[in-house]
């Protein structure tokens with residue numbers, strides 16, 4: 001459990017909060033490239049860490065992200081005309097380039113002092129953007145020159161080896177959503193099939209099955225970039241299966257799902273809305289067509305997304321959601337799966353974490369009410385690491401080293417099967433390293449036949 005104060009510190013991410021300030025030090029994955037299919041297309045609203053802004057692709061194909069309010073008299077740049085390498089306010093025509101520099105100011109007469117003064121002094125707040133492998137990242141932090149761009153494997157593979165990101169909006173605080181990714185024991189329950197030979201349900205993946213009837217044993221290693229852990233399940237013949245997953249500051253995970261690598265980012269729009277951006281890649285070659293999401297959506301099998309409004313908190317909201325029990329099928333629940341909610345990406349997980357609420361019914365769970373045990377060891381460590389990092393930045397100005405040292409990004413999740421008395425950390429050293437020259441380890445597939 002956490003004190004109320006630490007819970008607030010862990011979960012609140014708006015401007016001026018310790019956790020929000022920590023997150024702002026990092027490049028943040030923001031929207032898929034497909035949201036801006038052509039240069040000079042219409043601008044879109046976006047929100048991260050409680051701040052609203054407007055994004056556009058300029059005439060050179062480069063992304064811009066600027067504050068919503070025009071510095072002249074506050075009209076929304078959402079309606080701005082995106083044209084000739086900039087965005088022009090519809091109200092009186094002030095125009096800015098993607099870096100926020102004012103490039104036209106037609107409300108003052110040419111050659112006037114007022115015009116020169118405004119041109120010399122006015123800017124619109126702009127965030128740096130970087131686009132790679134079908135994803136647009138932004139930097140919202142305090143430095144004039146952003147820190148180095150992350151070298152996660154997903155950012156360094158050839159584009160054809162990387163899927164379009166699968167994005168799902170969660171109407172809940174980022175932390176409770178992310179904790180679900182670092183909680184291996186729920187595989188034995190939420191995602192399981194009812195019997196070893198249960199077939200796949202009509203919609204979604206066949207359930208998980210563990211040959212070990214006992215709860216997994218967790219072993220956590222804290223690191224300078226976050227932490228990683230093994231969930232250990234007995235495999236017979238004196239062998240143990242180690243499923244090794246990563247937590248990386250400030251809100252990323254990597255989970256072992258086979259030969260495909262991933263980066264999963266729990267990106268807060270505000271304290272009650274989180275995008276899970278699940279971005280996958282294939283180090284062995286082009287991404288298989290059925291996993292690349294080039295022409296299809298990741299949630300098509302459960303009805304896709306609902307129609308969005310111009311509020312970013314309505315983006316990527318799936319048709320299967322809390323208003324319709326996430327398409328729970330009670331017949332599937334009776335005959336095949338522990339949960340009748342379709343096992344499609346993180347839909348089942350979302351059903352568990354989206355409804356965790358405080359006393360007033362808001363989806364920001366009060367962790368002073370919990371009863372944590374041995375299988376919660378990883379989330380205990382993740383919370384401690386995040387709280388320590390946010391407090392250290394607040395109190396001493398010191399950042400976690402992975403803001404500037406991007407060699408920390410070269411980690412992987414792993415699945416290794418080894419002798420039960422072997423040292424799993426030593427044995428998996430290469431498997432946890434993206435530059436090992438080896439393909440991702442997949443000794444035990446997640447869905448065991």
Ligand code: FES
Nearest residue numbers: 070072073089092
């Ligand atoms: S409010 Fe934007 S140009 Fe006047």
Ligand SMILES: [Fe+2]
Nearest residue numbers: 180186191349
């Ligand atoms: Fe899960």
